Amino acid sequence: MNKRVGIPGGLYFYKFYPLWESFFNELGMEAVTSIPSCRKILDDGVNASNDEACLPVKMYHGHVIHLKDRVDMLFIPRLTSISKNEYICPKIGGLPDMIRHAIKNLPPVIDVEINLRDKEKSILEAVYKIARISGISKNKAKSAYSKALSDYRAFREKVKRGVLPTDILEKKIYPLPSKRIDTYKVLLLGHQYNIYDAGMNMNIIKKLKNKGVEVVTIDMSSSGELREYASTLNKKMFWNFGTLAIGMINKCIRENNIDGIVYVMTFGCGIDSFVCSMAERRIRKFSEIPFTVITLDEHTGEAGVDTRIEAFTDMISWRRADENNFSAPG
Amino acid sequence: MKITFPHLGNTYICVKPLLDELNIDCIIPPFNNREALELGTRHAPECCCLPLKINIGNYLQAYKKGADTILMAGGCGPCRFGYYCELQREILEDMGIDMKIIVLEAPYGNVWELVRRIVKLTGAFNLPKIIWAFKNASRIAISVDKLEKLCFKIRPRELNKGETDGVYKKFRTEALSVKGFRGMEKHIAKTFDELNSIKMNKSIEPLKIGIVGEIYTTVDSNTNFNIEARLGNLGIQVDRSVTVSGWIVEHMIKKALPLPRDMEFAKAAYPYLGAMIGGHARETVGNTVLYAKNNYDGIIQIYPLTCMPEIVAESILPAVEKDYDIPVMTLIIDEMTGEAGYMTRVEAFADLLESRRNKNTGQKAGFDLTLRSGNI
Numbered sequence: 084m085n086k087r088v089g090i091p092g093g094l095y096f097y098k099f100y101p102l103w104e105s106f107f108n109e110l111g112m113e114a115v116t117s118i119p120s121c122r123k124i125l126d127d128g129v130n131a132s133n134d135e136a137c138l139p140v141k142m143y144h145g146h147v148i149h150l151k152d153r154v155d156m157l158f159i160p161r162l163t164s165i166s167k168n169e170y171i172c173p174k175i176g177g178l179p180d181m182i183r184h185a186i187k188n189l190p191p192v193i194d195v196e197i198n199l200r201d202k203e204k205s206i207l208e209a210v211y212k213i214a215r216i217s218g219i220s221k222n223k224a225k226s227a228y229s230k231a232l233s234d235y236r237a238f239r240e241k242v243k244r245g246v247l248p249t250d251i252l253e254k255k256i257y258p259l260p261s262k263r264i265d266t267y268k269v270l271l272l273g274h275q276y277n278i279y280d281a282g283m284n285m286n287i288i289k290k291l292k293n294k295g296v297e298v299v300t301i302d303m304s305s306s307g308e309l310r311e312y313a314s315t316l317n318k319k320m321f322w323n324f325g326t327l328a329i330g331m332i333n334k335c336i337r338e339n340n341i342d343g344i345v346y347v348m349t350f351g352c353g354i355d356s357f358v359c360s361m362a363e364r365r366i367r368k369f370s371e372i373p374f375t376v377i378t379l380d381e382h383t384g385e386a387g388v389d390t391r392i393e394a395f396t397d398m399i400s401w402r403r404a405d406e407n408n409f410s411a412p413g
Numbered sequence: 414m415k416i417t418f419p420h421l422g423n424t425y426i427c428v429k430p431l432l433d434e435l436n437i438d439c440i441i442p443p444f445n446n447r448e449a450l451e452l453g454t455r456h457a458p459e460c461c462c463l464p465l466k467i468n469i470g471n472y473l474q475a476y477k478k479g480a481d482t483i484l485m486a487g488g489c490g491p492c493r494f495g496y497y498c499e500l501q502r503e504i505l506e507d508m509g510i511d512m513k514i515i516v517l518e519a520p521y522g523n524v525w526e527l528v529r530r531i532v533k534l535t536g537a538f539n540l541p542k543i544i545w546a547f548k549n550a551s552r553i554a555i556s557v558d559k560l561e562k563l564c565f566k567i568r569p570r571e572l573n574k575g576e577t578d579g580v581y582k583k584f585r586t587e588a589l590s591v592k593g594f595r596g597m598e599k600h601i602a603k604t605f606d607e608l609n610s611i612k613m614n615k616s617i618e619p620l621k622i623g624i625v626g627e628i629y630t631t632v633d634s635n636t637n638f639n640i641e642a643r644l645g646n647l648g649i650q651v652d653r654s655v656t657v658s659g660w661i662v663e664h665m666i667k668k669a670l671p672l673p674r675d676m677e678f679a680k681a682a683y684p685y686l687g688a689m690i691g692g693h694a695r696e697t698v699g700n701t702v703l704y705a706k707n708n709y710d711g712i713i714q715i716y717p718l719t720c721m722p723e724i725v726a727e728s729i730l731p732a733v734e735k736d737y738d739i740p741v742m743t744l745i746i747d748e749m750t751g752e753a754g755y756m757t758r759v760e761a762f763a764d765l766l767e768s769r770r771n772k773n774t775g776q777k778a779g780f781d782l783t784l785r786s787g788n789i
Contacts, residue, residue: 133728135719135745161688168521170491176690177725184685184732196688318499318520321490348460353493353721356460357500364503 085113086217088193089154091146092117094139094175095162097248097279098302102235103158106210109227110219115154117146119253120282124149129381131185138349138380139276140174140181142283147182147189156217157192160209164200166306169323172354193217242302247288249279266295267399270335272362273347274324274355275302277379284347285385287377287392291345294396299341301331309334325358332362336370343373343399345392350380373399414438416515416534417480419468420445422632423557424657426588428484430597431550435535435542441589442475445635449474454748456504463717463747464629465497467636469504476510484534486665487518492692492722549594551666554658556601560584563608565652568645569619572612578642580607617648620711620766623704624653625697627716627723630746631655637715637744638752640759647763652709654678654700655693678703685729692722698729705737711766712739713759718747740765 088107090100096116104114118124120142128145150157163176174181179194195212199205207225214224242248269291271278278284278300291298301309309330313320320326335341344366348355359376366374375395377388416439418428425441432439443449449470450463456473457466472483488495498516505512515534519527532538568577584604591600622644630637631653641651667674678699679689686698701712714730716723727743734741742762744755 133724135724135727163688163690168489170691173491173690173692173694173721174725176491176688177686177694177722177729180686181725181728184729194687316499317502318487318496318516321495325496351460351719353460353462353719356458356462356719357493357496360458360461360500361503364507368507 085111086156087113087115087154089147089150089157089190090114090116091143091150091157091159092119093143093146093280094178094276097252097275099235100252101238102231105234106227106231107158109230110214110217110224112156112217115150117149120146120280124282125381133181133185135351136174136181137351138283139274139280140178141381142276142280143178144182144185147186151186151189155190157190159192159194161194161196163196163198164323165197166199166323167203168200168319168321169326170200170321171323172352191216239302243305245299245303247279247298247300248275248302249281249288266297267342267403268297268299268340269343269345269396269399270299270331270341271345271347272301272328272331274349274352277347277349284377284379285383285388287345287347287388290389290392291396294392296396301327304331304334312337320358322354322358325354325361328358328362329365332365335372336365339370339372341372342403343395344375345395346374346376348376348378350378373402414482415440415480416482416484417442417472417475418484419464419471420633420635421629422634422657423561423585424554426557426585426597427550427554427657427661429588430553430592430594431546432484433593434546434549437534440475440478440480442471442478442480444585445471445633450748456508458500460719461500462493462720463636464494465501466748467629468497469501472501472505472512473510476512481512483512483514485514485516487516487520489518489521490691494692547666551658551662553594553597553601554661556598558656558658560601560604560608561656562652563605565641565645565650567608567611567613568642569648569650570613570615570617572614574646576611577608577645580604580611581642619648619650620763620770621650621652621709622711622713622763622766623700623709624651624713624715625655625700625704626693626714626726627697627720628655628660628693630715630717632657636746638755640713640715640744643756643759644763647760649763649766652704654703655696681706685732686725690722690725692720694722694726697723697726698733701730701733701739701741702737705733705739709739710770711762712741713762714741714743716743716745718745740769 090096090103107114124145125142127148128141128143131148132141132144147157159179159182161176161179162171164170179192183189183192193213193216195209197206197209210224210228211221214221238251241251281288288298306327309327312333313326313330315333316329320329346359346362348359363374366372375391377391416432416437420442429439429441445467450467452473453466453469457469485498487498498514502514515530517530528538531543564577564581571577588600591597624631632655634641644651663674678696681702682695682699686695689695697714704712714727730741744758
């Protein structure tokens with residue numbers, strides 16, 4: 084029987100699941116993921132993890148608890164850096180250690196370090212390490228990785244054409260309510276695990292779409308383009324997300340084709356606290372794009388999120404209605 | 414050009430003579446105080462960490478005194494400190510405060526940029542003089558830390574309570590007006606003599622607590638409500654491995670010139686935390702293990718709210734606590750921390766350690782206050 088590898092459905096799941104799934108399947112193992120985030124997962128996670136950790140990390144603990152007895156191995160990579168000269172987040176870098184000390188009776192954990200900060204080729208070292216752990220030859224692992232990479236690139240291409248990653252991962256599409264004249268585009272900004280995890284952000288994407296909003300995210304632009312836009316920064320940001328987010332903001336300000344920006348952050352996220360403040364300063368200074376911040380934590384009430392989204396979308400549509408309403412000259 | 418710099422514990426004692434020797438005018442902001450924190454809280458983003466808020470307060474208070482340029486250190490992540498310079502620049506700019514920021518770092522290994530910044534600061538690039546100045550400054554930092562550690566030893570043993578605090582406080586205040594390396598060295602030597610002449614009860618075997626955590630909140634006594642002095646006055650000997658001189662020598666100089674660093678803490682932390690994740694998380698875990706091996710009675714971890722690396726460390730520490738049977742308490746500081754609640758926890762922890770030791774040594778359990786000289 085094939086070995087079952089569990090890939091918890093949190094954090095970088097929304098960015099890399101197609102890559103990881105294809106890689107393990109190519110290696111002859113079965114990639115298994117947890118159920119979508121829900122109250123049960125969150126409660127388990129909150130009980131197991133450190134009080135001070137942020138919501139996505141707590142949610143991840145819940146996903147691990149859900150998976151641990153259903154699989155032969157768990158894949159919890161130590162993601163130190165996924166791009167040159169950039170880091171992700173200390174908490175994600177220390178994730179395997181946090182999980183191991185918070186949750187008892189874990190199956191074997193594949194916790195290879197993925198650190199592309201100094202050279203991007205070091206991804207192969209991680210691939211070989213996984214091969215060694217699961218007793219597979221180097222060559223097979225290498226070819227599995229290149230197959231997985233091409234699958235991942237196909238996924239990225241689809242996203243760049245404007246399909247939301249969640250629609251691809253869940254294999255279903257929320258269509259926009261048709262025949263609405265005043266649809267507009269809103270940039271949903273935030274870490275992938277905050278904006279795509281419907282169980283965590285109270286289904287923000289669906290709520291926006293029901294209001295006739297076309298949701299745009301960072302993933303729909305190529306990272307090369309965004310880095311170019313972010314190069315106006317005085318000092319390069321050393322967080323992968325931060326660079327892309329500031330690049331996206333600069334792009335929206337330059338192209339001026341976005342009707343509103345919603346920043347989804349979680350309480351206690353160190354990176355968001357800086358990036359959100361810098362993004363807001365830029366938007367307010369250089370543009371008139373409406374901007375709002377929604378902060379999530381484990382106590383967030385759904386009604387509050389609904390109210391804020393409604394108020395925001397109403398404001399955009401009123402603004403659009405009034406912009407065409409010029410007073411008569413003279 | 415009038416330079417100022419943010420406070421970090423006793424850093425001013427080595428930075429001021431450094432700037433004096435390089436003929437740079439400097440204005441030291443008032444010691445960290447409530448007003449600085451309130452100013453910072455008002456202007457900084459809500460969720461950013463405490464040191465950034467206090468830094469902003471330092472700058473604004475120094476600006477009032479006439480400073481126009483800020484000198485600070487940089488970093489390359491993933492801890493937020495490395496991006497302080499940029500966010501702070503934008504905050505000051507948006508407030509309409511006209512202050513330049515000079516960041517002493519070589520961004521992404523660009524040494525020429527560092528040279529350019531030093532030229533901007535000193536007006537010329539006199540390499541031998543700069544090396545000489547930095548060497549002396551690190552020497553002063555090291556002796557200030559030695560002095561601090563001597564205080565940790567004397568406090569629980571002194572006969573006249575409060576004598577060490579008096580000498581130490583006088584040392585810090587007078588250091589503000591001392592000029593140059595020679596002057597500062599004399600000042601430090603004089604203080605060493607004063608400390609060594611304090612009468613002690615050498616027969617006391619005090620409880621020992623190791624302090625670990627994020628560097629700013631552990632090193633800066635004005636931010637952590639003077640925890641070291643207060644524990645000392647409760648009759649407890651404290652130690653802290655993360656120091657200003659350690660940060661300057663190990664973190665900045667040795668990292669810039671690829672020299673081998675003292676990585677004992679990393680070895681000790683390895684079974685628990687397998688990689689560098691930024692900030693001082695690895696130091697926190699490693700030093701906790703080392704203190705436990707050196708028979709310390711307890712550990713206090715201090716960090717500012719939302720500090721990312723320390724959250725990881727905190728969630729690992731229970732494992733160390735269990736493996737080495739050593740109590741660990743975590744104190745989190747932010748602008749809302751009340752002194753009374755904070756001190757109640759510290760005192761309760763001290764009581765716990767004492768009754769634990771009495772139990773282990775077979776003495777009667779309970780609070781035998783005679784053992785703790787500080788209470789009399």
